Amino acid sequence: MTARVGVDVGGTKVEAVAVGGDGAVLARVRRDTIRGEEGVLASVLAAIGSLAEGRSVTGIGIGTPGQVQGGIVRNAVNLGVTSLDLAAAVSARSGAPVRVENDVNAAALGVHAMRGGEAPLAYLNLGTGIAAGIVIGGTPLRGADGTAGEIGHVPVDPRGRECPCGQRGCIETLAAGWAIAARWGRHTDHPVREVFAAAAAGDARAVEIRDDLVRGAAAAVRVLALAVDPAVVVLGGGVSRVGEPLLSAVRAELRGSAAASPFLSSLRLEDRVELLPPDANPGALGAALLAG
């Protein structure tokens, strides 16, 4: 039985799926991510190995954080990887052709497939950082330099907070996981949930942080809509796991800004925003589709 294998390399887990010729998922595995070049390679090979048992693997796709160019991963800080030729190493060990892609682009392709090919589509990853994967004509938009979708660093307020990127008032300073955790200031695994809960209970500082998050996410949707005009913007990533309260607030923010603007109102942005289902793992699926 032949299959394509897709691997999503995350900071804590490696998720992998085997996909049949019709795009249906045949099997899944999940492994802990071992950090560093050798660790990441071993984690990926282990996941592929267990899916390859009893199957002929015709191609492998891998989605990974960091800068990806020509199969090489660079500066994937979350993985402890400075530089790793993932395509060459995995291909040499597996004998199958390997495609490596930015994890957000791979996830966007997975979301696109899950939703039946709606297009153009944007997947807005609200994680530690913020970036979007954009699918046009069934293909992730990579751009000339691999930075398509890096809208977290669009400045939206000249008097805004400093961003570690060196600019001021970037969307990330409002809505990225790093910004929320830093402003909330407590050592916790779930700063966004805590902020939403405290804001709902009336904590003024939490309200401010939550409202900035919502304004930042809405600004990202607006930039995507005006630049690329996707049929849908699907919110995913760690920050989005707070779920329905975030979606409702982002929709309300978009509705509010449209109320004063017939132009914005005509774009119906609040109707285009959706939430990734909490149990979905589009990254591995999208990576598998890239393989083939």
Next chain:
Amino acid sequence: MTARVGVDVGGTKVEAVAVGGDGAVLARVRRDTIRGEEGVLASVLAAIGSLAEGRSVTGIGIGTPGQVQGGIVRNAVNLGVTSLDLAAAVSARSGAPVRVENDVNAAALGVHAMRGGEAPLAYLNLGTGIAAGIVIGGTPLRGADGTAGEIGHVPVDPRGRECPCGQRGCIETLAAGWAIAARWGRHTDHPVREVFAAAAAGDARAVEIRDDLVRGAAAAVRVLALAVDPAVVVLGGGVSRVGEPLLSAVRAELRGSAAASPFLSSLRLEDRVELLPPDANPGALGAALLAG
């Protein structure tokens, strides 16, 4: 001899070209634009008619301002057109298949052809309003709703000026022709030239208007780079006709903002910005290519 004909409908002139099978321009004509539905149709047919003499026209492409959907043009204020089924009317009179496209998208396709197919490419039209045409894989990006590239209405300053669109601090409030003319406040055909001249002579108000224009244009380039990552952003449109002083200032602004940001600096934005040659007419050429 067969040819495709491309027509660019402007507020004052209709420009048209006949293009051979190899994409080379065989002939050009220019006519005054007559306003209103009947006037625009007559102007377009006259231009096509004079190019069709002695040629078999295999297809016609038309770039026009306004909202374009399924060959119908709506709300083209500059042309005095409320609603016009341009594709049906021109096809009935010419017997050739007709494609109608947004003028900025058609121009972007023309620029793409003039530059030998570089991609992705963005054509940033700094005219009365601001919009970009984005060419990906040789095709203009239209988006789900025909609003791809409408980056003039991305808000970049929550305390910025009110925009007629109903938002505040849109890129257009800084850099659109309408905003510059309104702020300069003199009845003149060339407010941008006057502002640049007065600013160079030290007029404080002109310096402020000029610097806002430059900041707005740079913000538009940044949004395009981070969302779509084009290999090149070509500046065109009426405001860009002030020429080299604008290009130098936009490049300096992009260089300045990158100086504080290793991330922005790695994008080399100032090297990606170029100016449309002053005698170029990419709109008609792009429209002809759409025909085929």
